[in-house]
Amino acid sequence: MPNALNIVVCAGISPDPLQTLEPTSTPTGPGLKNEMVLPAVLDPWAASALYEAAALAAKNPGSKLWLVSLGPKAKLQQVMMTIAQKVLFELVPIDGPIGGFPDAHSTAAAIAETIAALPGIDRAKLLLFGGWESATRGAGVTLQIVGERLGITDQFYGVDQIDLRDGGSFEVLERIEGGRHQVSVCAGTPAVLGWATGNLAEPRNNPQVGMSNMRTIMPALQKAKQATIAANGLRYVSVSLPKQQRTTRVVKDLTPDQIAAELVEWIGAE
Amino acid sequence: METILVLTHADETGATLTKASLEAITAGQQLATGLSAQLTIGIVSSDATHLSKGLPSARLLAVSGEAIAQPRYATDAAACEAICRAAAATIVLAPSSSRFARVSAGVAHRLNGSIDTHITNLNVAAIGDTATIEATRWFYRQRIEAVLTRDARPWFMLLDTGTNEPFAGVMNTTAVEEVKVELHVGRTTVVGIRAPKQDEQTI
Numbered sequence: 407m408p409n410a411l412n413i414v415v416c417a418g419i420s421p422d423p424l425q426t427l428e429p430t431s432t433p434t435g436p437g438l439k440n441e442m443v444l445p446a447v448l449d450p451w452a453a454s455a456l457y458e459a460a461a462l463a464a465k466n467p468g469s470k471l472w473l474v475s476l477g478p479k480a481k482l483q484q485v486m487m488t489i490a491q492k493v494l495f496e497l498v499p500i501d502g503p504i505g506g507f508p509d510a511h512s513t514a515a516a517i518a519e520t521i522a523a524l525p526g527i528d529r530a531k532l533l534l535f536g537g538w539e540s541a542t543r544g545a546g547v548t549l550q551i552v553g554e555r556l557g558i559t560d561q562f563y564g565v566d567q568i569d570l571r572d573g574g575s576f577e578v579l580e581r582i583e584g585g586r587h588q589v590s591v592c593a594g595t596p597a598v599l600g601w602a603t604g605n606l607a608e609p610r611n612n613p614q615v616g617m618s619n620m621r622t623i624m625p626a627l628q629k630a631k632q633a634t635i636a637a638n639g640l641r642y643v644s645v646s647l648p649k650q651q652r653t654t655r656v657v658k659d660l661t662p663d664q665i666a667a668e669l670v671e672w673i674g675a676e
Numbered sequence: 677m678e679t680i681l682v683l684t685h686a687d688e689t690g691a692t693l694t695k696a697s698l699e700a701i702t703a704g705q706q707l708a709t710g711l712s713a714q715l716t717i718g719i720v721s722s723d724a725t726h727l728s729k730g731l732p733s734a735r736l737l738a739v740s741g742e743a744i745a746q747p748r749y750a751t752d753a754a755a756c757e758a759i760c761r762a763a764a765a766t767i768v769l770a771p772s773s774s775r776f777a778r779v780s781a782g783v784a785h786r787l788n789g790s791i792d793t794h795i796t797n798l799n800v801a802a803i804g805d806t807a808t809i810e811a812t813r814w815f816y817r818q819r820i821e822a823v824l825t826r827d828a829r830p831w832f833m834l835l836d837t838g839t840n841e842p843f844a845g846v847m848n849t850t851a852v853e854e855v856k857v858e859l860h861v862g863r864t865t866v867v868g869i870r871a872p873k874q875d876e877q878t879i
Contacts (some may be wrong), residue, residue, distance in 0.1 A: 420816075427819050436822065506815045507822075510781075511790060541817055545793045547781035554782040560864050561749040563778050579870065582747075582774040586871040590748065593863035638790060639827035643801075643810050648821050 409570055410468030411595065412528050413459045414521055415495070416536035416549060417452030419477045419485050419504065421445070423541070429645040435637070436507045436645040446481050446504075448489050451537025455601035457609060458568070459535045460493035466570065472527075474520055476500040476513060479627050486623050491616035492609045497623045498524065499630040506542030507645070509638040514551035516633035521556060529556070531595050538563045538581075538600035546600065553598035560592050563600040678713040678809075680704050681765030683756055685775055686721035688869075690745065693719070693727055696771030698842035700835050703798055704769045705732055705843070710800035711807055713767075718759035719852065720744055720752065720775075728852045732845055736852045737762050743859035750862035753779040757786050758857035766829040767809065772836050780832050789830035796839050799823075 421427060421444045428439040438444065448456070456473060463469035473495045475482055482499050490497075500520055502513070521527070521534070534553055539546040546563065553561050564581030571577070574594035579587040581602050660668075682704035684697035701717060708715040715734040719727050722745035724738035739755035756779055760768055768784075770776045772794060784791035797812035811833055812823050 423817075427816055429820050429822075509790075511785070514785075543815060544817060545781075545791075546777060547784075547791050547793060550779075550781035551785045554785045559750045559753070559862060561778065561782070564774065577867075580774070580778075582869070584871070586869050588747065588774070588866060589868045589870050590864050590866050640790070641825050641827070643823040643825060645815075645820060645822045647819075 409466040409572075409574060410531065411463065411466055411533055412470050412472075412531045413463055413533045413535060414472045414474055414524070414527070415452065415456045415459050416474050416517055416534070416552060417456060418449045418475060418540055418542065419446045419481055420449045420541040422447050423450075429647065434503065436642050437505055441504055442478065442481065446485050448475075448485055449537050449540050449542070451539060451541070451601055451603070453489070453537075453608070454604040454606070455535040455537055455599070456489070456495070457493060457606045458601060458604045459533070460495065460609070461606055462533075462568065462570065470526075471495045472498050472524060474498045474500065474517055476502045476517060476633060477504050478502070479630055482630075483623075483627055486619075486627075488611070490619035490623055491611040491613060494615055494619060497619070497626045499627050500633045501630040502633040503635055506540065506544065507642065508635040509640045510543060510545055510548045511551060511638050512635040514548045514555065516635065517548070518552045518555035520631070521552065529596055532556070532558070533595055534558065534598045536600055538565070538602055549598060549600045556596070558596045558598050560596070561598040561600075562590065562592075564602045565599045566602050566604055568599060678711050678766045679716065679764060680708050680711070680713050680767045680769065681716045681718055681760060681763040683718045683720065683759065683768060683770040683776060685719070685773065686724075686727060690722050691726075694771065694773060695842050696773050696835075696837040698844070699837060699840040700769050700771045701732065701843040702840040703835055706840075707767065707769070707798055707800065707809070711809070716763040716765060718756070718763060720755045720759070724852050724854075728850065730844075732843065733850060735763070736850050737855050738852045739855050739857055739859075741859055743861050746866040747775040747778070748862070748864045748866055749779055749782070750864065751859045752776075753782050753786070754857055754859055756780070756783045758855045760787055760830065762853075762855045766831070768830055768832045770832065770834050772834040777834060780834055784830070784832040787830050789832055790826050790828040791832035791834070792824065792826070793834040795833045795835050798833070798835075
């Protein structure tokens with residue numbers, strides 16, 4: 407098994423994108439109104455990372471896949487009901503706060519500590535996966551700090567493709583400016599890959615995979631360690647919804663050419 | 677008193693600084709003026725000697741060499757770390773380019789600092805006798821806007837492109853100070869750029 411990998415996917419949970427979000431104040435800082443009752447999903451880019459990881463593990467026999475997720479246990483359980491049916495993994499839950507407002511540095515510390523303590527993990531064969539940004543904080547820093555804390559200095563972000571080669575080296579496509587990809591070759595594991603969308607479709611729900619996963623997910627959730635996420639000197643001055651800007655003008659009897667000319671003039675001025 | 681460092685890098689040709697870097701310099705200048713702070717500009721480029729022309733009067737630090745001609749985590753992080761240590765900066769501004777977004781959080785961690793990214797606005801607010809930096813950024817994919825501040829230093833902030841005018845000002849006569857750092861190319865090699873075909877159907 408020359409390419410047997412230890413893949414750890416870091417994935418948070420975020421509110422369903424169709425939900426209306428309203429900021430509110432909580433005793434621990436800003437949060438979302440009714441956050442605990444909003445339907446949640448696995449963070450979209452991190453979900454891409456999970457599907458890519460599962461495909462990679464399937465192609466390389468002997469590989470192992472962990473899903474490390476920080477969030478309130480009840481929300482994690484709700485999200486796992488769906489995600490567990492997609493691909494085979496071992497859940498490593500961390501009981502902690504939900505949302506994008508807690509500090510990324512403290513979050514990364516809790517995740518790195520958990521990964522370092524995973525029983526049976528071979529750090530020389532480690533591929534640390536996650537989304538390049540979350541749909542909550544959207545900062546793109548947590549995975550990088552986790553990588554640093556684990557001493558990994560081969561890191562790639564905005565990844566859309568990984569091709570593992572014989573001998574353990576791999577080629578990575580990272581998104582860069584101008585809709586292009588930077589192509590890099592890394593000599594081998596360990597490495598950190600922050601995924602963009604990748605190339606794989608969302609796997610279909612497979613009830614058998616779900617049942618197999620749930621046998622380990624429920625005990626893991628019960629044993630989830632609680633993480634305290636310190637503010638690390640971060641203070642919010644204000645948290646608000648963006649102000650709507652609408653300047654409507656009622657105009658009659660303009661020809662299509664006049665409307666087009668006005669639009670061109672307006673776009674030019676912008 | 678704050679010391680402000682603006683990290684910049686050359687474009688793919690290596691001949692000029694990127695537009696986003698020049699925008700970060702504008703933001704750095706404004707912040708330095710607001711805080712009456714010292715401004716330092718750091719340049720990451722294979723050859724920084726000709727890049728200092730056209731920059732504002734400030735201390736200029738550079739890490740140069742063939743090893744950082746290619747954007748990659750190991751070398752870029754080491755270069756940025758060396759510049760930050762040489763500048764002893766408390767505030768580090770950098771453009772949200774793919775190159776700096778790849779390494780800035782790691783560098784902030786190495787320096788025991790903090791980082792916030794996708795900053796769209798910087799403001800200096802006076803709280804009593806103390807001037808505080810307030811940064812604006814989006815959360816939940818541009819659905820919630822927050823203004824935040826941090827006590828921890830150094831504080832790294834990655835500025836979104838298009839939020840400041842690119843710097844275009846007086847010519848600089850300051851010499852570039854080369855920061856010595858051992859850059860290990862490591863295990864990653866950049867082999868090229870892949871661009872979609874002009875006529876490629878994306879739908």
